[in-house]
Amino acid sequence: MKPDLIILDLTMPVMGGFAAASELRRLLPEVPILFYSMHEGPHIVKEARHIGVQGIVSKSRISETLLDAVDALAIHKDTFFPDST
Numbered sequence: 564m565k566p567d568l569i570i571l572d573l574t575m576p577v578m579g580g581f582a583a584a585s586e587l588r589r590l591l592p593e594v595p596i597l598f599y600s601m602h603e604g605p606h607i608v609k610e611a612r613h614i615g616v617q618g619i620v621s622k623s624r625i626s627e628t629l630l631d632a633v634d635a636l637a638i639h640k641d642t643f644f645p646d647s648t
Contacts, residue, residue: 565591565594566591566594567594567595567637568594568595568596568597568633568636568637569587569591569594569595569596569597570596570597570598570599571583571584571587571596571597571598571599572598572599572600573598573600573602573607574600574601574602580598580600581610581611581614584596584598584611584614584615584616585614588614588615588616592615595617595618595636595637595639596615596616596617596618597616597617597618597619597620597632597633597636598611598616598618598619598620599619599620599622599625599629600619600620600621600622601621601622601623603621603623607619608643611643612641617636617639617641617642618632618635618636618641618642618643619643620632
């Protein structure tokens with residue numbers, strides 16, 4: 564299996580989003596990962612970037628940002644909504 568993009572929530576049963584992203588980054592280092600989550604804040608962005616996640620989309624702004632984020636990641640451009648950096 565070789566996905567073009569992986570979309571994860573931060574809050575998932577069995578394995579949290581950060582742990583899942585870390586494992587996916589190890590297994591599929593070239594595949595962009597996008598977090599789709601209700602959790603926001605600079606600490607979330609910092610941890611996501613540290614793991615190697617290329618983007619975050621807030622569930623509260625999904626209709627405004629999801630397609631733009633997917634398009635950006637398709638051309639290998641990191642994207643964080645909201646941009647908390």
